[in-house]
Amino acid sequence: MPLHVPQAPAPALRTVLTALGSPTAVREARTPSLRSAQGPLTAEHPLPVHVLDHITSTGASSTRLAGWRFLVHCGDRAIAAAETRLTPDGWAFSHFFEGPYITATERALRQAETMPGPYQPRLLSVPALYMLTLWLHGDCGADGTEGRPAATDLLVPLAPAPPGIAAHRPHRVAELLPVLTHRLTPTHVPLLGSPA
Template identity: 55%
Template sequence: MPLRMSPAPASALRSVLAALGSAVTEEIPGDPRPDTPLPIHEISRIGQRSGPPSTQLTGWRFLLHDGGGGRPRTVVGAAEAVRTPSGWSFARLHSGPYVSSTAHALEQATALPLPYQPRLLSIPELYMLTLWLHGDADAEPETGVPAASDLLVPLAPAPPGIAAHQTQRVDALLPRLTHRLTASPLLGDTAVV
């Protein structure tokens, strides 16, 4: 089933296009073009007893494709825009392992039988990034929290003990992540590490 991509804010795309037109892209080969906009949500309150986790939209990441000169389209990097007081602004380029891992996870997701809205979910406390497949494919991309039946695909490199590219329901993976953040054999059962 095809994924339902959300359109990024026009100012986020403009800021990325402006950066790609400057000398900023020396580290990205070819003629990169932004495609595949993914809203980035950061999860908080995971592992805390103060209520369920919440998410906040922190940016938009565009996969950069190079398909010029008759070559097949390939992912060569990613560009990110973040919200500032004056609107969306270009923040950074990415060329590390999360870029190819994101492209691979998106390919995996297209084989699923139900439609999903792809998002990225960042879990800073674990230095972890996942592809979040939101079950409400028509939802506003800026809002929402992971529902129990939503799917998460941990991107590589994943933290030790978490299998990259193994699609899991939120209600199966989130408790494992919560346990990692709350269990510490040296400090007792509720210390945040």
């Protein structure tokens, strides 16, 4: 089933295209694959990046939009990503980067295209667990910059995933959220030799 990718704000895309067209921005980027790319670079697969800062005791989560991420392609493969952020003056290019999440995102998007049912893809970051997931939202008409994960939405943890959480295995939010809640809940275990 084709994914219903939300449209990135035009100013966010413009800032990425301007950065890609700037020899200085590309040369100064800390991404060797971007600096050594042969051929034209394109910005594809725009995804809103949401951050899950905390989960409440009832499991309901609140997210905030952190920016838009574009996969930077050279030919038919992604070699880096470009990230934008919202500033008081509007959308601004933030930085280029590379690493395992680039290929993991591409793999998860291909995987999602074979799943039954329509989805709107987003990225969901869980900073406290050093975890990034492809969030497949069931409401394809929703504003991709707003909302919270619905119980029936799917989360696909990207590799590398935290220990005990399988990468590239789709989980319903209702199944994965309790695991994340348990991981994010601090335990108060006294240290040996410390006063109780």
